Amino acid sequence: MKFFVDTANTDDISELAATGLIDGVTTNPxxxxxxxxxxxxxxKEICDLVEGPVSAEVVATEYDGMITEGRKLAAIAENVAVKLPLTWDGLKACKTLTGEGTMVNVTLCFSANQALLAAKAGATFISPFIGRLDDINLDGMELISDIRQIYDNYLFDTEILAASIRTANHVKESALAGADVATMPPNVIKSLATHPLTDKGLAAFLADAEKAGIKV
Structure with a gap:
């Protein structure tokens, strides 16, 4: 699974990029x-910090405006992925921009049918919003699984980018459901490395080493 960090804070991006664990960045207005x-x-600064895709979102809501803004964003750097909303105009713009060789991240996906349309429009990434579905008592992970099955059934190349991730458990469940990418805030990425038993075990090892006078 690829990890994208969901932030526009360049200090956080620089810190995480140095670990080699980050494959891209997602932003929004x-x-x-x-x-x-x-x-x-x-x-531009974010694109210089990471080699992978950097999602930059249009603010236009109609096709012509999306195309104009999308082309401007794509001109910033080769690794820009233009982020478009999952609307009818957004799907039309997706088809045009991907046809021009631009990466496109279709965002605000809440149903498998929407994801199917995005794949048919040539989206590079589809972004189902897990956390927001959970907020209204729907199963975000079921959506990831449904999209995975549909894409596998028809061999779509569109990558499933699990978004609106809020917890470490969301990351695990997204991986189990077959998401290609998980995008998450910096604090969630860092939380993946923590476990109380790891902390407890390390404290015991260090205490024993001090008692034994072990030095390396």
């Missing part, structure tokens, strides 16, 4: 707004 800097400057 809300995250960019928190950065408090010009949109294109932030995207």
């Amino acid at each position: 809300s995250l960019i707004a928190k950065a408090g800097r010009p949109f294109t400057d932030v995207i």
